[in-house]
Amino acid sequence: MITRRSFLANTSLAACSVSTRHLFAFTPVAPAIVRTPSGSLRGESIDGVRVFRGVPFAEPPVGPLRFLPTEKVAPWKSERDATKFSAAPMQHKQLDVPHSEDCLYLNIWAPEGSGPFPIFVWIHGGGFTDGHAFEPMYDGTDFACEGIISISVEYRLGVFGFLDYEPLLGQQYAGTANNALHDLMTALSWIQENISAFGGDPARVTIGGESAGAKLIGTLMGIPSAQPLFHQMISESGGAERIWDRAASAEISKGFGDLWQKQSGETIANLKTAAGTALIQAQQQFIETWPQHFPLRAELDGTLIPRLPVETIASGSARGKRLLLGTNREESAIFIGPHPAKDATSIQLGNMSVAKFDAVYQHYKDIYPQLSVEERRIRAVTAEEYWIPSIRVAEAHLKGGGSAYVYELEFQETSGRLKGNAYHSLDVGMVWNHPHKQVADAASEACLGKQMHAAWSAFIRGETPAAPGLPAWPLYDQQSRSTMVFGANANAESRVEQAPQAAELKLWNETL
Template sequence: MPILTRRSFLANGSLAACAFRTRNLFASTTAAPTIVHTPSGALRGESSAGVRVFRGVPFAEPPVGPLRFLPTQKVSPWKGEREATQFPAAPMQHKQLDVPHSEDCLYLNLWAPEGTGPFPVFVWIHGGGFTDGHAFESMYDGTDFAREGIISISVEYRLGVFGFLDYEPLLGEQYAGSANNALRDLMTALSWIQKNISAFGGDPARVTISGESAGAKLIGTLMGIPTAQSLFHQMISESGGAERIWDHAASAAVAKGFGDIWQKQSGSDLTSLKTAAGAALIQAQQEFMETWPHHFPLRAELDGTLIPRLPVETIAGGSTRGKRLLIGTNREESAIFLGPHPAKDATAIQLGNMSVAKFDAVYQKYKEIYPQLSVQQRRIRAVTAEEYWIPSLRVAEAHLKGGGSAYVYELEFQETSGRLKDNAYHSLDVGMVWNHPHEHVADAAAEAALGKQMHTAWAAFIRGEAPAAPGLPAWPLYDEQSRSTMIFGEKASAESRVEQSPQAAELQLWNETL
């Protein structure tokens, strides 16, 4: 079986979709109209079975024409009633989707309970490697959360070269910091929520930001942005971290690499980037990513203003003091990228945060820590640690050092059928948290039961309570002495990963390297 890298996974829509299952959203033919008057203007949405839905709500001016590659501009208030019954276009990306793509993508979708509230607010940031994905994937249908008294919001942001490329070296000082435009998009969305959510019955003082994969990495970065802290009050990170960021020199090198590809492919000078068709930029982006020697070249940067230093340093310094964090990973995240039986050691395009040489120095010691695992299992575990587990723990421990509190989990549940059987692979947790588990697997009932438990615990956390659910043992707060972790397997259990445990030895190994 050929190795499936994250690069090819994200580029192949059918493969990426295998992690999710399609669900029907509200059908407009059965929903009644509902109108909400917000400070930004009136919105006409739909209401069905006690849940109001508003789709395609603008939170920013379209970043098109003269606003391309520039910082996000807040949306201007509109007059009259704005129709909010259709999802927006997906952000520009290479992945083939059965929906339109557009640079005009800065919209959110909102599911709210009927009633006046005040309701806690759950804001979801989708994943996709910073280059793919969208906010209206059917898995992110917020109906279940809304029925439980929680406003659920999914947010779109600029992807790829539209949201994560520094154009200052290519187009001049006006574009300084443009590699952080996607983060500015998210902050603008959160600012819109602070201003407008009361109109839907939401409580602007109880906003939880959450995301998975790239979305979780953006959560980690937002935690390290001083000017973002008033926009949210607690965080959920699923398979994230805060390592995916360039210094200014690396960001400039990436920009030059893309600029060279653009000039070669288009036959035009760099100023044509301002007016070229969006599809042409995506075509150049794809060639650039296929030839760049490292994975994930498009990422945020330390610009000295929005992001003054490494996010984990800012977090440890107290940026999220007093806030609560729920954070965790899946045990065999990387099986979805390496394959369930990887035949070769990791390569540069399979590592997210370090060189092969540095990774190999750690990996060579895995046999000593996990002698009972097969070579294939150790490969998956080590790459999972490099990309997800260790970065997530670094965020948790920085958050504790900075005066916050954290609940840590690990998903160990393994599906018993399908290509990835016997692996708790990347994205498996998403359907469980949203209470939309896989329906066509051999152990569907067990997955549904665990999913209900996780969904209930997440909802409790969003409401400001300790994460809890029927049948779930008490979830202790994480600390660096016990490293208490909630294990979601066939049966949930709370585990202390003290010094004599293999996980503690693995963590120590990574800490010595990093």
């Protein structure tokens, strides 16, 4: 059985195959030179798209800067080669690319011309412990061909980005459970200061992400000091609930410190100089043995994050901004499988205890009598992890003076183990216009992918999300809860539903 822990390292591999025209340049490649306030960059121009890889936005968080909040990159004097991707962040996932603590870089796909172009900044997923920004799926060529600058951003993962070292190493390390958020905000600051050199419009920055990336989007919405750095948001399978209070964060830190000393025989102080691979090994053992799922996450520190993000959003932190947000109907099928052997345990729940979950789940047979036991379980775990947290973000954003477009993907995979499910990450390949090609109904998936990609592009440009063949997509409100449902197969067209899953939502609201 594939668990969420074992799967998250391979989210993108499950999501799509990639158009080879983005990977192999059969047309001439010309140099592309851009002079930014940070320094000159030499990238490549391919088919009218300028590509700049491995662009630093922060000082390397190594040596004396290990575990500390991000420092802005110092300008460089000579022309910098931007034709190669940087290393991936340190992680347990086995990749065919280098890993390094020196990972704070971004990648840019920009149209030719002076613009001004809208900007799409992508934050990858991976459970806060895995993934990287230059997976082929995130190739931004298609967005650039449509007049959008696409940027993918690296951030520190696991114990480098989401562990509070203050209880272990002292006050200098206060708030370090939010290092990844500092990384992302530093990247967004770099974009504000430098993107005009690429023809970008710093007043039109859309931040987007999927899974852990979408949860970071929800958290950024609730950080007051981050608001000048972006103007609208896209959240795919997210929410804003995966955050510890200080007491829970300190308990996590102590647990990791105890394991580190026992496993390594080293002192706590040696965390500052230990090999990165040793820290990753300790991290993996810690995750596998800690009783709560996703122990490494951001912290309600009272400074960067003053209150729970949903509360801050509801009070107007992202007032006036537009949000595009949604989930997939059977997200959790990919983690717990179509034929689960047992009821939900803490290893499958991201936001609550088993006891709280069971209080809701025991009523699922009443509202979904037509579903099998495994179908009900997949639906309930999906709601706990993705759907309910996403709805809470949307409704908090409306309360805080923002607007939202909400969607649900019910397109069902047409072959393989997950046939018949709209599983977690299936939407990503469609949004990037890189859908599966080796499936039974590849034509339908490609068609829906073109529609979703076009709708996302329209939203990034500041328009109503729309595409040929899609019905008009109305704004979400708490009364009608208008939701765009992307169709299940070639014979089920996309449609707008009013108050979808009303009984299920009522159950969650009343029980909790």
